[in-house]
Amino acid sequence: MATVNPHESTERAAPGAARLRVAVPSVATRVASELRLQIAEGALPPGTKLKEEALSEELGVSRNTVREAFAELASERLVVRQPNRGVFVASLEASDIHDVYTVRRAIEVSAVRGGGSAESIAAVRAAVEEGKRAAEAGDSERLGSANQHFHGALVAMAGSERLDIIMSQVLAEMRLFFHKASIDGGFYQDYLSENEQICTALEAGEYERAAERLLAYLDRSEEHQTAVHSS
Amino acid sequence: MATVNPHESTERAAPGAARLRVAVPSVATRVASELRLQIAEGALPPGTKLKEEALSEELGVSRNTVREAFAELASERLVVRQPNRGVFVASLEASDIHDVYTVRRAIEVSAVRGGGSAESIAAVRAAVEEGKRAAEAGDSERLGSANQHFHGALVAMAGSERLDIIMSQVLAEMRLFFHKASIDGGFYQDYLSENEQICTALEAGEYERAAERLLAYLDRSEEHQTAVHSS
DNA sequence: ATTGTTGAATTGTTGAACATTCCCGCGGAA
DNA sequence: TTCCGCGGGAATGTTCAACAATTCAACAAT
Numbered sequence: 001m002a003t004v005n006p007h008e009s010t011e012r013a014a015p016g017a018a019r020l021r022v023a024v025p026s027v028a029t030r031v032a033s034e035l036r037l038q039i040a041e042g043a044l045p046p047g048t049k050l051k052e053e054a055l056s057e058e059l060g061v062s063r064n065t066v067r068e069a070f071a072e073l074a075s076e077r078l079v080v081r082q083p084n085r086g087v088f089v090a091s092l093e094a095s096d097i098h099d100v101y102t103v104r105r106a107i108e109v110s111a112v113r114g115g116g117s118a119e120s121i122a123a124v125r126a127a128v129e130e131g132k133r134a135a136e137a138g139d140s141e142r143l144g145s146a147n148q149h150f151h152g153a154l155v156a157m158a159g160s161e162r163l164d165i166i167m168s169q170v171l172a173e174m175r176l177f178f179h180k181a182s183i184d185g186g187f188y189q190d191y192l193s194e195n196e197q198i199c200t201a202l203e204a205g206e207y208e209r210a211a212e213r214l215l216a217y218l219d220r221s222e223e224h225q226t227a228v229h230s231s
Numbered sequence: 232m233a234t235v236n237p238h239e240s241t242e243r244a245a246p247g248a249a250r251l252r253v254a255v256p257s258v259a260t261r262v263a264s265e266l267r268l269q270i271a272e273g274a275l276p277p278g279t280k281l282k283e284e285a286l287s288e289e290l291g292v293s294r295n296t297v298r299e300a301f302a303e304l305a306s307e308r309l310v311v312r313q314p315n316r317g318v319f320v321a322s323l324e325a326s327d328i329h330d331v332y333t334v335r336r337a338i339e340v341s342a343v344r345g346g347g348s349a350e351s352i353a354a355v356r357a358a359v360e361e362g363k364r365a366a367e368a369g370d371s372e373r374l375g376s377a378n379q380h381f382h383g384a385l386v387a388m389a390g391s392e393r394l395d396i397i398m399s400q401v402l403a404e405m406r407l408f409f410h411k412a413s414i415d416g417g418f419y420q421d422y423l424s425e426n427e428q429i430c431t432a433l434e435a436g437e438y439e440r441a442a443e444r445l446l447a448y449l450d451r452s453e454e455h456q457t458a459v460h461s462s
Numbered sequence: 463a464t465t466g467t468t469g470a471a472t473t474g475t476t477g478a479a480c481a482t483t484c485c486c487g488c489g490g491a492a
Numbered sequence: 493t494t495c496c497g498c499g500g501g502a503a504t505g506t507t508c509a510a511c512a513a514t515t516c517a518a519c520a521a522t
Contacts, residue, residue, distance in 0.1 A: 026314065026474070052504070062476045064295055067505090071299055075306030083257065084483045084504055102391040106341035107334075160333040162308075166397060257505070283473070293507045298474090315473055315514045 027061055028068035034059065035069060039078055039089055040172065042179040046091030050079065076169050078176070092177050097229060101222040103170055105215065107163050108154050112202070113211045116157030121202050124153040128199045131192055144178060150195050154214070157202075177229060191217065258292055259299035265290065266300060270309055270320055271403065273410040277322030281310065307400050309407070323408050328460060332453040334401055336446060338394050339385050343433070344442045347388025352433050355384040359430045362423055375409065381426050385445070388433075408460060422448065 025033070035055075038044045050070070056063045070087050073079045079087045092100070131146035148171050155167040194217050201210035256264070266286075269275045281301070287294045301318050304310045310318045323331070362377035379402050386398040425448050432441035 024314075028474085063504095064477090065475065068298065068302060068475095071302040072306070075303070083255075085485095086504070099391050099393050102389055103338075103393050103397070106338045106389070106394060110337035110341060158333055158337070160330050162330050162334050162401075163337060166334070170393075259505090294473095295508090296506065316516095317473070 028065050028072065031055075031059055031061055031065060031069035032072040035073060036076075036078060036172070040175045044089050046089050046176055048089040050087050050089065052086075077173055090173070090176060092173070092229075094226060094230060096173075097177075097222065097225050100170055100173055101218055101225075103166070104151070105218050107158075107167060108151060108218065109211050109215055111155045111158035111160075111163065112198075112214055113207055114158055115205070115207045116159070116202075120153070120157045120159070121199075123156060124150065124199050124202060127153045128195050131195060135192055147191065147195070148174075154198075177225070191221070259296050259303065262286075262290055262292055262296060262300035263303040266304060267307075267309060267403070270304075271406045275320050277320050277407055279320040281318050281320065283317075308404055321404070321407060323404070323460075325457060325461060327404075328408075328453065328456050331401055331404055332449055332456075334397070335382070336449050338389075338398060338401075339382060339449065340442050340446055342386045342389035342391075342394065343429075343445055344438055345389055346436070346438045347390070347433075351384070351388045351390070352430075354387060355381065355430050355433060358384045359426050362426060366423055378422065378426070379405075385429075408456070422452070 035044070035050070044050070052063050052066050052070075056066045059066070070079060070081070074081050074087065078090055080090050081087050127146055127150035130149060131143060134140075134142035134146050152164075152167055152171065155163050194213065198210050198213050198217070201207075201213065266275070266281070275281070283294050283297050283301075287297045290297070301310060301312070305312050305318065309321055311321050312318050358377055358381035361380060362374055365371075365373035365377050383395075383398055383402065386394050425444065429441050429444050429448070432438075432444065
């Protein structure tokens, strides 16, 4: 596992161009980000036990810092703490899948019904196009990513910081069992046209119709996920 | 401020009766609970700076433990962390009020539209009756509490653990500015009959009608809160 | 009045120690 | 054999003390 490096960030300061620097993330935050990434990529499959001492050595940080990172991840439900037993990468049961989709139905449908600004709908369109390009290129990883962008953009229509955060956490939770589901290639393909139609309805201002289609979409998706997961 | 005592819990072990012991909350969790309480009661008004060393002395715990408690509260948005500057009791701006109500509209309305089991609706009824009794007794504190129970019960209809947690956090956030709003006595009184009617609609299975009334209720409540807060 | 500089106070992080709890295997008793 | 209790090792929970890094306010200098 790579050590946590303060300068490995994707954004890199142009030489000499002193862009205004805001809040360098703390070490604990960077550790949390690293673990979040490894979990999302499947390098740390659900159920994996995360030992404090081992991680603190591997990442070159103290045990206390690792603990702070655990607290952050636990609040996002990516790991679960079992008192005096340790923290484990979260694994979703069948009931969790239904639960997650219940949250998605609530906030996504609500956001779509409420409509949004022209820019926010343009962002939805952008995600749809991103999905199309990924499908043409046969890049299933980017296709999945685009699909998440699509649903994130739907929620962003509401313009609520809190809803955005909730949605991002829900999407992070879904990644926990997506690499299992995405093994059957062309999984998202069925949904591409559905996304297109929802987006078209939004652009036409037909929010209620878009919401109905989205609801049907989510129901089918839950069904699919449940089927894949129970096998 | 009271020290955090392992045995000050409301439930007290009967002497000799070795009840099955379930997960005693960790010290950090108890510290977080204590702070949560003080914030809800207004003993720590919004904007108050929470110093690690002072708190660790006052509560008789180590600084690291206080930090873990801070992490918990920060994830609930009850406090905000400013890197290298400290943590402060959160204070809600006008935009936050709208944001919070956006979340409430999403999850409460969704839960009501989806209907619920007979027991879950009975819980809603119980909250309504609790509010009536509190109103008769003139106990405005219990009236406010009953109102929160009412809305919590609405969300519980969905039977989603995650929605319940989100709602409880939103309600906790609302308590941040409620003691300001609740100063004008009889604030909730207007809403009592509204709750009653929503509940009646639910009992009749008219979920859509209940949802419409709830939506109107939330819009009016937001308006009220915004007015009170901007003054 | 604006700009450095200094220094105290606070947070961020570390490392080590101790207490507590859990887990697992081992031996004794029914 | 099977069950029960009993260590002992390992991991977590918590504390403590120290140091680095940052902020902030007061003060000095231009």
